[in-house]
Amino acid sequence: MLRSAGSQLIRQSVAPSSHRAYTSAFRSWTAFRGLIWEDIYFDATDSDADKIQALLEFVAWCAKKGNQAGTIASKLSAVLHFHRVNLQMELPTASPLIKRALKGVTRSHVAAGTPKRIRRPISWDTLLGGQGLVSSWGPGGRVFWLSLALGYFFVARSDEIFASPTGVVHPVHCLTRGDVALFAGGRRLTSLQWHQATSIEVYFRGHKGDQAQQGSIIVRTRDDAWGTRSGVGAGGGAVALIVELMSVYPTLPESAPLSSYRYGNEVKVWGYTEALGALRQVVAKAGEDPSEVALHSLRIGAATTLAAGGEVPQRVIQREGRWKSSESSKVYTRNNPEDAGIVSRKLAETGRMGQRQPGQGTVWGRTP
Helix, strand or coil, rough: HHHHHHHHHHHHCCHHHHHHHHHHHHHHHHHHHHHHHCCCCCCCCHHHHHHHHHHHHHHHHHCCCCHHHHHHHHHHHHHHHHHHHHHHHCHHHHHHHHHHHHHHHHHHHHHHHCCCCCCCCCCCHHHHHHHHHHHHCCCCCHHHHHHHHHHHHCCCCHHHEEECCCCCCCCCCCCHHEEEEEEECCCCCCHHHHHHHHHEEECCCCCCCCCCCEEEEEEEEECCCCCCCCCCCCCHHHHHHHHHHHCCCCCCCCCCEECCECCCCEEEEEEHHHHHHHHHHHHHEEEEHHHCCCCCCHHHHHHEEEEHHCCCCHHHHHHHCCCHHHHHCCCCCCCCCCHHHHHHHHHHCCCCCCCCCCCCCCCCCCCC
């Protein structure tokens, strides 16, 4: 009984979405072991050397099928996960030999000229240019565009805004209307007063990096609720977006996701597949390659914009994107023209070092 309880705790250590991903990846291991007439689970009598050899053969089999190193590493993680859950067994998936084999896979793809998957950042200018497509998206089209823009302004993951490809709304991650509070100064506003908002608070109840579901509250502000700079495309930013998004269908229940819209008597939610298609239309309209973007490009674009020029500290970027570590957030930032300009200007400046060289004039003399 305690053994079963231990397995259940191990299973609960990963999010349901991660467990589903492991289940999918584990199918490759099941297929491989079936081909060589071996059980899908190692035996307690198998030595580490035997396990490493079997795992290396699996890596080679996956590589032969065209999998890249990252994909194979994910499949190895799945094998480890199910051995932990079902047998409480550790596997040497982090063995130096396994790591070298994965490096070999990477080098073989480089040598073969395998194209890398590219995820380009999406800019606010690109999103603004896509507003002309709203009418072609049918009922709820404006909500659709506002939801895409929301993904950018909140550095959001796709499941925080949209339903899954199968139409399932994540019960914790997906933002609902009840997760948003609008304020004018310190006064919370009712639906009839939303247009007066100068700040908003959005409660992320949980997300991929928050397994304990501690949640986080993200605040956005605008200088003025009125005038030429209060609108969506004129400086009103996330506050203007939320005000308009909430106001398109003001009578929707608080439990409705932010990407909800009315279709006759039904309440529908925009999903991942439709959102990706729409985003690629926006990118194509801007004259860029739509195959190089995904919904994650909104998150990449927001992080890159925040990092540009170095005005926003890395800790702030990490907090706003709800990353577990600053290293994780750095993966999402791309090179940008603003940083390139700073580097060029700094290197072209004269007189900054003066005539004195490092170490010159000290008791140690001039250092090389």
